[in-house]
Amino acid sequence: MTSEVTLSSSAPASGHATGRPPLSREMWDGIAPIYSAILDHPFITGLVDGSLPRDAFRHFVVQDSHYLRDYARALAVCAARAPSDDGVRAFASDAVGAIAAEQEMHAAFMEGLGGTAEQAAALPVGPTTRAYTSYLLATVYGGSFLDGLAAVLPCYWIYARVGEALLERSSPDPLYQRWISVYGDEAFQGVVRRVVALADQAGEEATDAQRAQAREHFTTTSRYEWMFWDAAWRRESWPV
Known part of the structure; x- marks a missing residue:
């Protein structure tokens, strides 16, 4: 894939002037076992071979609709705190895109599952979804832009x-x-390359301690990504 930022586990070859590797490389290398576990999860393998139960996919779509509403808010905060005009435009655009995805893509998936977007919105936010979005919002509001x-x-x-x-x-x-086509599409890949590049730019100005803290946040929400798919696989609900 020819671009200034790669989406593979090997981040851009160019590093910081001080000799530090790009922050994106450090972050991705740090979650290699998590990403491997995601690819091996039965939810993901079931998407590929078609064996994933419809109820599990329905749970995922419903919870993803809930998730994207708060994710859009998190992106809006990132836009407000972005130090560059490029960052403001990127995150503001993506916040709008997250809402559009919820309204359009999820409505289409719910229709394919024999339901409606209104029915999905009426279902409760699950434990993992609540925990994930709470962590996101706490971090974007309480932490730095990075x-x-x-x-x-x-x-x-x-x-x-x-x-x-x-x-x-x-x-x-x-x-x-x-x-699969939505997230494998080159247009989405290009959006991600842009955000990875913003992470590397912010990482260049950060201290080693700030980069370490950023890696910890990245690792935590990567774990939540695995947990999100696992919650759908288990059709997670509140225990009491």
Whole structure:
């Protein structure tokens, strides 16, 4: 893939003037076991071979609709705190895009599952969804721009990598293939490359301690990504 920022586990070859590697490389290398576990999760493998139960996919779509509403808010905060005009435009645009995805893509998926977007919105927010979005919002509001960027980045980057990997395998199920196509699409890959580049730019100005904190946020929300798919697989609900 020819671009200034790669989506593979190897980040851009150029590093910081002080000799530090790009922050994106450090972050991605740090979650290699998490990403491997995501690809091996039965929810993901079930998308590819078509064996994923419809109820599990329905749970995912419903919770993703809830998630994207708060994710859009997190992106809006990142836009407000971005130090450059490029960052403001990027995150503001993506915040709008997250709402559009909720309204359009999820409505289409719910229709394919025999339901409606209104029915999905009426269902409760699950435990993992609540925990994930609470962490995101706490980080973007309470931390620095780099903290917030690191926290929102896995939702971009992991979905792009998963979509890219699954696109090569396809799916015999038309509904699941539609989902794979959305995130494997080159347009989405380009959006992610742009955000990864913003992370590297912010990382160049950060101290080692600030970069370490950003990596911790990135790792935490990467774990939440695995947990989100696992919650859908288990059809997670509140225990009491």
